[in-house]
Amino acid sequence: MNTIRAVVVDPQVEGRLKIDAVEAPRPALSQALVRVAAVSLNLGEVRAAGRAEAGWRPGWDLSGVVAQAAADGSGPQAGTRVFGMVPSGSWAEVAAVPTALLAEIPDRVTFAQAATLPVAGLTALYGMEKGGFLLGRKVLVTGASGGVGHFACQLARQAGAYVTALVCREERAASLRETGIENVVAxxxxxxxxxxxxxxxxxxxxxxxxxxxxTKYLEPDGRCVNLGAATQPDMTLQARLASIPEGVLVLEGMERQTGIAKNLGRLAAMVAEGRLHPPIDRESSWTEIAEVAQSLLNRGIAGKAVLMIS
Structure with missing residues (x-):
């Protein structure tokens, strides 16, 4: 297998994204080759594709089956259903995935559900951990209809908090209420x-x-953690950090987190047990990548968009 199909940036085509032949990945010792079944889209990577040079390959989240286990013996064996993430290039037929960023998919979890968990699920999980003991506490989640916000609401409810979910429009409230979030405000x-x-x-x-x-609505001893800047997509990271009010915690980049594979397993187990519900708003073929990406940019998708690789 010298080449595979993958999504690449092409500024000359509508939507800047197309499926093309690329060189097959060559895994490092600690990487497994995964035949990809599904991927999910995140706003950050879609925005990056809008300004990237020709040939760049977007994509972080993926799920699929291990085609070749890591040479160093780490991680799942061939034939195992897995999900995880890569720095870029997951929107492809095959991906080389570091085993430290890979976890097994439980039997009762689908490829589509698993593909939603890595970036959005982990961001929400690490953000919620900044809140400490939440039993009986009042928690507000802004941008609650997005992937990260949706997961954060559910995790806060799992922790015993009284959750208020803030969404931009009333029609975005239904999916949150279906997961048991009663106080949704638009x-x-x-x-x-x-x-x-x-x-x-x-x-x-x-x-x-x-x-x-x-931040004006915090208790005197309350905490606030910022996980992103959805309302200011063109702001540089430095400008974003400079604009953060004093006292607000900012989640560190995913590359600084440890125990990612273990925490992916935690999220997948909650899905398998019916305690966490991936907010899949659209499931399509990856041949529709340009259209789905544009819909995400236009705020036409609440929660997560999943593409099936075929």
Whole structure:
């Protein structure tokens, strides 16, 4: 297998994304070759594809079957159903995945469900851990209809918190209520959540003015963690960090986290047990990548979009 098919950036085609032949991956000693079954899209990688040079290969999340186990003996064996992530290039037929970023898929979890978990699920998990003991506490999640926000709401509820989910439009509330989140408020600004506060912990995925506004609704000893800047997509990382109000925690990059494979397993186990519900809003063939990516950019997708590789 000298070549495989993968999604690449091509500025000359509509949507800048197409499926093309690329060189097959050559795994390092600690990487497994995974035949990809499904991938999920994240806003960050889709935005990056909009400004990347021709030939760049986007994609972080994936699920599939191990075609070749890692040469160093680490990680799952050939034939195992797995999910995980790579720095880029997961939107492909085959990917070389570090075994430290790979976990097995439980029997009751589908490839599509598993593909939603790595970036969005882990971001939500690590963000919620910043809140400490949440039993009986009041928690606000902004941008709650997005992938990270949706998972954060569910994890906060699992921890015994009283959760308020802030969404931009009322039609985005239904999927959250279906998972047991009762207090969903809709509004283009943070003021919609004011009557439910003050809050012991705020999980913000919006950044910018929304973040500055919600910090006013914290308890005096409350905490706020910022997980992104969905409302300011063109802001540089340095500008984003400079705009964070004093006292707000900022989640470190995924590359600084440890125990990723173990934590992926934790998330998958919750899905298998019916305690965590991946918010899949759209499931399509990867041949529709340009259309689905544009829909995500246009805020036409609530939760996660999954593409099946065939």
């Amino acid at each position: 509004g283009e600004d943070a003021a919609a959540a004011q009557s439910s506060g003050p809050f012991d912990f705020i999980v913000d995925t919006l950044g910018g003015e929304a973040l500055a506004a919600v």
